[in-house]
Structure formats: structure tokens, C-alpha cells
Amino acid sequence: MKEIKQIIAAYETACKQQQKAALATVVHIEGSSYRSAGARMLITEDGRLTGAISGGCLEGDALRKALLVMMDEHPMLVTYDTSDEGGSVLGVGLGCDGIIRVLIEPLTSHIEETPISLLKRVAASRQPSALVTFFTPDDKRNGRQGTTIAATEEGIHTAGSTSLVPCERISKDMQCVLAAQHTAFIAYESEQEGGTAILACIEYVAPPPALVIAGAGNDVLPLARLAELLGWELTLIDGRPNYANTGRFPDCQVIVSGPEQALQNVRIDERTAVVLMSHNYAYDKAIFKAVVGSLAGYVGILGPVKKRQRMLDELEEEGIVIPQDRRAQVYGPVGLDIGAETSEEIALAVVAEIKAVFAGRRGSHLRDLTGRIHQRQSRINPSLQTYGVLLLAAGESKRMGTPKQQLRYQERTLLQHAVSAALEAGVGSTTVVLGSEAAAMAKQLADISVDTVVNNDYAEGMATSLVCGVRHVMTHHPHVAHLIVMLCDQPYVDAAHLRALINQQRLTAAPITASYYEGRKGVPALFHQSVFPLLLALNGDTGAKHVIESFGDEVAIVAFPLGAVDVDTRDAYNKLFANV
Template sequence: MKEITDIIKAYNEAVKAGRQSALATVVSVEGSSYRRPGARMLVTDDGMLTGAISGGCLEGDALRKALLVMQQQKPMLATYDTTDEDDAKLGVQLGCNGIVHILIEPINTADENNPVELLKIVTGKRRSAVIATLFSLQDRKAAQPGTCLLLTEDGVIKSACLQPELKEKLLRDMQAALQENRSAIKEYCSHTILTGFIELISPPVALILFGAGNDALPVMQMAAVLGWQLTVVDGRSNYATQQRFPLAQQVIIAKADTALAHVSFDTKTAVVLMTHNYNYDIALLQQLLPLQLPYTGVLGPRKKLDRMLHELEEKGMEITPQQLQSVYGPMGLDVGAETSEEIALSVLAEIKAVMAGSNGSPLRSKLHTIHSHI
């Protein structure tokens, strides 16, 4: 999501400066590649690039093609075949052993349904959305319809001019993508055979950090790099300040018994308890357990969490195995962390793994490909 928000910001600046732009999107991959479908890059007519479609090897050639697209005002499908070991003939050194299809679209600022305007709708709320992009793999010289349809989780539909039958089929597949929580590649028969990238876009992680001590500062910095939405909550007014946490979306001063009333939760919310105040943390944990959030992390040794749970049960609270499944204490992956920066890295890596449904193991131990195929 951070890539999308960076692209929107760069696009707004380009419009303000009166510059043309084009959007390059990875729409299909066969085999291995550095970026997967959904990776984007905005190109402006002065050669500025925002986002990335590869590890740096395709950007130069895509820039040249994007300038041509702006000139012709017609979408183009560019295909890079990296299965041939002689990458030199492409003018790039790839070595990814895959075929990458990239759709490059001119951005018409007068069109309220242009690709970047649709992305603005996606980022406007913390709700999932699906964007459909149509292209012709069979004939790259044929007309490429491009980004043409948006469906949000709350039912908002934005559409380019589409045949009613095609639009109906797309919307069915987009609704399925929302229900199944995954993107898909589909084929559609219009005048020709078209391929559709049905892309699910989910909101970024919302990290609620209870604790505004010095060890919370690197958590803020790393969360900002990842594009996560950060809220900092603490009962100490001299610690919980916007000056100390300038990269946080919210900084809240609240006692433990009222803190949760100031924040909201969804399926992409992670909570970290690191106030270094036992009574504050246990009061929060008591309120958080019934919510069964995707991730609730407790800083400190295992015996601290065990003590907290034992005390809550002694007070009459019934704690179920389901509630404990999403509680992580000690929180973080075992990376040998010692410093506050290393601890922040460990914790955020664990949150990312949990949100992605991954176990956080070394990639070299995987028996299959790194990325699942759409």
C-alpha cells in the first residue's frame, strides 16, 4: 500500500506542475520475477520514477516505453522474457527466469476514472477493494483496455466504458476475489480473448502501539518505512507527544481503562503492549483478549505474560484457547535482538509474517517457490 500512496502523491505533484504521466503495472508473471502482479511505477514526462516494477533492471526500458505511451496516448503491453540466459539482447540483466508482462497506461487527468483516481478511492478508506485490469496477451499490438473497473468492499463501483456482459462477468469475479481474499487472473471473451488481472488491494497494517518510551521510537520509524498506519497511546503526557512521534497518524494520552475507546480495530490491526507499566499492560490485555485481534504482542519474558494471564483468571476472567492463539509473548521473531532497534525489527517482522499467514522461517528452507501463483 505504501507504493500506491507514494504514486498518488507523485501524481498529484505532477498534475500541479502540469506534467504528463503514465502508470506501469505488472499484470502477469510466468515463472520467477522480482516483483509480482500488482507492482506499480508512475513515470512522469521529465523522467521521474515512483514505485518499482522490478529490482531495477526493467525500469530503464519501461521509462522509454512510458514516454512513448504518453506521446501516443495509447496503453501498451510490454513483455520481458527472462527465461533466456542471454539477457543482453534485452538490454537488461535480469536472471529471474520468468516472463513478466507490464501494462503501461497514459494517465488522462480529465478522466475521473483514470487508474490513479481509482487508486485514490482504494486508499480513502480502511476497506478492501478490487481493481480489474484488462489486456491482450494473445496480441500485444491489439488495443489494451487497461484499468477499467473498481469494486470496493462497501459496494462502490467505478467503471470505464465496458460492454454490459463483460462488466457483469468482471463484477462476479471481483466479488469472488473479495470473498476469497485473493487476487486472480481470468480470461474473458469479448471481440477478442482478453486476460483480466483481478487485483485485491487490502488496507495497510494499522499498528496500535501502547507505550511511548524511547524503545517505541524505532518502532515508529520502521512502521513508517513500511507504510503502516501508526497510533501511539500512553498515559504519560510528557511522553505521548506529536513532537516525539511525528510519523504517527495519532498520538493519544489516555488511562488504561479508557484507552480502547479512543482507537478502532479491524482485521488488519496489530496491537503491541510495551508501556513498561505492568498494571497498565494487564488492564489493556483484559480488554483486548475478547476482541481476538490478528496480533496482540506483549513485550517481556514469557513469565510476565503467564503471570498476567494467571491473575486475570484469578479475577474470574475465562480465557479461551482461541483468544490465546493471537497473543504473542514474548513478541517478535528470534533474530538475536538486543538493542531497541533490533527488537523493533524482530517485532515488526513477526507482525508482517502473521498478517501474511507466513511462519517467518528462512526462505532457503522453503521447498516450493517464494510467492504463491495467482
């Protein structure tokens, strides 16, 4: 986020100086690279560079191409093959063993909404955002390429007069990126570009870490400076105005207050770290008491183990129960074990630990890692329009004694509940297979945008419904290449879980992605079209589980303990409400 803010500031300076500028964005990588997709660099016509797209090896060539882009005001997609040891691309052997695609787009100041406008909206948000940059590898000078869509907590924003893909076609994919919390690369079918492949880099942008420090002694100074250098949002609280003031801490919010009121106007979320280092036990404890039950993703306590344990014990004696998962977010002594002694070394250890915690890493030696340092995803996946849901709702409910599809749950029927989850997932099509009581159930779905197909052979077993549904999808929705098979008697299946299946399939490219509960793989499960023939070959009362088991370790899984809850009997249905 710091780089984005620096680019915004540099662009505003360029505008005041009436200088032309261009924005270079890494939109895709294959193999190894110094920076990941989403890295940016602002280039002004006087040759100034803000940000970076590599470790310094690509910037010179990008500058030359950016000057051309500024002259003709036309975007350009540039591909760098850094695996060329002979240096045939740039005149140097980069040796990074990767292919990097960089989009360079001109920035026109007289347009109201520009890529910089979108960056400003993202930088102003304390919630995760998504930025969309379109590029066309087969048409490197396509004038409509660029960073044109942003999704923030305020809504969806667009830049430029037109976008290669309309917002309504990409909005669900942006939601998936926000839910999965990682950048994705999506391919869209062109409607206007003469068959040119349109790719979108949908970048996940997390808000910067926020650091709240209780204490304003001299040992806090290097920690504050490091946090500022990293671009973290910094708040300092202390009751001593001689210590806590903007003269000593010019780059942060300073709050001079007692511990009881100090956090009243401080926003604490999952990306907030709180470090207690006032050297006043009572002050630290009061702050700890206020934040230990908050959303803060990290709470650090300067001092020995016994200080942390004393605070936890005393709060417990006061009747404050701290769950084990929250205790796991408490770090005391604070910092990684790097042999820190001085205040500067301690600051380094603390910042490194916070970074590791927020990144989900252990802070170990890179040389001991196997595989790549950065677990970056570069697969280009199809859009959600190529995914479909097949909901099987044709059964007779013999064990229940009444059509379970019609049972009420959360003020609607189980059938309506399942259909709602499928539609909310945002896939391209939803097909519902009906059988027993088909006419009555079809009325429930009359005003809903789903396909209904009747399986007249439902009494012969589940396989007939599965075959009926898959055939319908293949005939009426030939664009569907991935199909989620689900039932309506699993009440805890929601859109979030269906998206999780899609995200896992996109990450792994597995032929089948299944839900995992009670030590087994089951539905809902996502099947690639290569598996459709096996589903069509099923017969009798054999369900999709048989196909899932036949693929063994090739099946990707998504943990879903609540998938074990199904409504097959009246007793199970009654327990459903007993657990509410």
C-alpha cells in the same frame, strides 16, 4: 499499500506541475519474478519513477515505452522474458526465469474517474478491495486496456468511458477473489473485440497492517519508525503527555489517555497488531484486557514469559474466559528470536514477527524452503460464467416418509434454500432435476432463474437424475465447463462453500474438487467437463461418489465438516433445529 499511496501523491504533484504521466502495472507473470502481479510504477514525462515493477532491471525500458504512451495517449502491453540469459530482450541477462506482462496506460487528468481515482478509493478503505486491470495479449495496443474497475466496501467503481468487460459480467469473479483473498487471472469471451482474448488481472488488495503501541518510551521510537517506513497505520497510546506527543512521534496518531478510555476511538480489526510496551504493568494489563477479546490478529507483550502468563491468569481469576484460539494470537515475549538486544534490534524482531503472522509464515530461513519463495498463482482461469450447478432433487425420500425437499428450513423449503445458495454463488447456470412431486416443486421455483428438468426414471436410482441433469447442461449450456453437483438435503451448504470449491479448483486445476467430511470425499463436488462422460456412464443407485473415489489423489478437497449433516430421516430433521 504504501506504494499505492506514494503513486497517488506523485501523480497529484505531476498534475500541479502540469506534467503528463503514465501508470505501469504488472498484470501477469509466468515463472519467477521480483514483483508480483499488481506491482505498479508511476512514470512522469520528466523521467521520475515512483514505485517499482521489478528489482530495477525493467524500469529503464518501461520508462522509454511510457514516454511513447504519453505522446500518443494510447495504452501498451509489454512482455518481458527475463529467462533470456543472452539478454536479447533488454540487453542484459536478467536470469529471473520468468515472463512478465506489464500494461502501461496514459493518465489523463481531465477525465473525472481515472485509474488513480480507483487507487484512491482502495487506499481509503480499511476493508479488502479488488482492482481489475484488463489486458489483451493478442492486441498489445488495444485502446480499451487498463485499470477500470474497483470493488471496495462502498461498492463497485469504474474508470474511463468504457470497459472491455461490463461490470455485471465480472462482479461475481471479484467476489470470489475477495472471498479467496488472493489475486486471480480470468479469461473472458469478447463480445465486441473481434474475437480478441480479454484477460483480467483481478488483484486482491488487503488493507495495510495497523499497529497500536501502548507506551511512548525511547524504546518505542525505532518501532514507530520501522512501522512508518513500511507504510503501516500507527497509533500510539500513553498516559504521559511529556512522552506521548507529535514532536516525538510525528507520523502517527497519538492518544494521551488512561487505559480505560484509550481505545474508544481506535478501530481494531483482523489486520491490527497491538504491542504492549509501556513498562507499567497495570497500564499494559488494562490494555491487554481490552484487546484480548477483540478482532486484533496479533497481541504482543514486551517482557518475560511470566508476565504474559500472569496477565492471563489474573484475567481468568476475574472471570474473563479467553478461548484457546485467542490465546494463540498472544505473543509474549514479543518478537522473533534473532538475538535482539538493543531497542532497534527489538523493533526489527517485533516488526518481522507481526509481518510473519499476518502473512501466515513461520519466519524461518529462506534457504531451508523447498520450491518457490513466493507462492504466487499465475493460472489463467475461465470466468464464473463457465461454471454451473446441478442440484439433484428428484428422490422419493423413502426414509423420511415425506418429500424432504419440501421441509421448511430458515423460513423456506430445503429445495429453495439449496437453490438460493447456488444462485448466490454467481455461476453461469443452475439446473434442478426434479422427479417425485415434480409439479409441486416446480411451482416453488417458477419465479427463480433456474432450469428445471424432470427425470421420469427417478425411481431407478440416483444415477438417472445425475445423467439426466448432465445431459441437459451439455445440451442447453454448452459453455459450462465445470459443474458443481449438489443435493438439497445438506442444509449447511451455502454460497461461500460453493465458491470455496471453485477457488480450490482454480488454484489446483484438479479434474474433481470435492467436499471433505468425516474422513471421506463427497458432494458438493466440482467436476471438469473431461469427467462428464464418466458421470453419464453411471447407472442404478450409483452416485457421483463412485466417480470421485475412482480419481484417488487427483481429487482436490475443501474441508467441510458440516457436510456430514444431511436430512434423510425425521430424527435428523429434528436434530437440525435442536442445534440452532
